[in-house]
Amino acid sequence: MTTTNTIQGRVSAQPRLHQTAPEIQAYGTVSHLLPLDLEEPVRLEMTERLNQLLADTITVRDLYKKSHWQVAGPTFYQLHQLFDKHFSEQSALVDAIAERVQLLGGISLAMASDIAETTRIARPPRGREEVPVQLSRLLDGHQVIIRDCRDLARRASTIGDDGSNDLVVSQVLRTNELQVWFLSEHLVEVPLVEARGQGETNTRGGGPQTLI
Numbered sequence: 001m002t003t004t005n006t007i008q009g010r011v012s013a014q015p016r017l018h019q020t021a022p023e024i025q026a027y028g029t030v031s032h033l034l035p036l037d038l039e040e041p042v043r044l045e046m047t048e049r050l051n052q053l054l055a056d057t058i059t060v061r062d063l064y065k066k067s068h069w070q071v072a073g074p075t076f077y078q079l080h081q082l083f084d085k086h087f088s089e090q091s092a093l094v095d096a097i098a099e100r101v102q103l104l105g106g107i108s109l110a111m112a113s114d115i116a117e118t119t120r121i122a123r124p125p126r127g128r129e130e131v132p133v134q135l136s137r138l139l140d141g142h143q144v145i146i147r148d149c150r151d152l153a154r155r156a157s158t159i160g161d162d163g164s165n166d167l168v169v170s171q172v173l174r175t176n177e178l179q180v181w182f183l184s185e186h187l188v189e190v191p192l193v194e195a196r197g198q199g200e201t202n203t204r205g206g207g208p209q210t211l212i
């Protein structure tokens with residue numbers, strides 16, 4: 001056989017480029033037999049649900065990077081750093097969820113176009129938004145994920161997939177709950193310089209005085 005990659009039958013250093021072939025596994029299927037002691041229907045249901053969680057987690061992850069880049073205002077530095085920290089934590093979750101789908105014999109979603117079609121989190125505009133709007137969008141995204149986590153974890157436990165239950169509770173749910181705390185505290189209206197609550201202690205002019 002003569003091809004562009006062989007010269008009179010000798011091995012060539014020419015890379016084989018532009019190769020194509022049919023998929024080796026269709027999306028939405030799982031390998032029939034795996035030594036996991038989990039039946040195929042269980043793995044089918046779990047991989048489908050984990051892919052939904054994956055799509056929403058990828059969306060929140062990317063929303064954090066958008067927020068990291070586009071944040072503006074007096075809290076720029078603090079939020080710029082916080083958003084990137086949360087992005088990194090969400091990236092770790094994305095990898096853990098996707099690899100759980102694969103180890104269950106399924107196929108994980110991966111590409112942006114598929115994520116956009118699958119996620120339940122509202123699409124943000126391309127332009128910049130005010131900090132309170134950025135924070136609200138992120139909190140709404142977390143809420144979608146947290147609600148899904150509790151339901152998915154219970155279902156995983158019911159049908160015997162303890163590994164998925166553990167991943168969803170110990171990593172995904174706990175991380176999202178913590179990030180909600182860090183975001184939501186930024187939306188509490190508190191004075192920056194001077195206390196204004198009725199009956200609070202006023203430290204102006206030396207020693208503390210009680211305002212009546």
Ligand SMILES: [Fe+2]
Nearest residue numbers: 068069080084
């Ligand atoms: Fe950066």
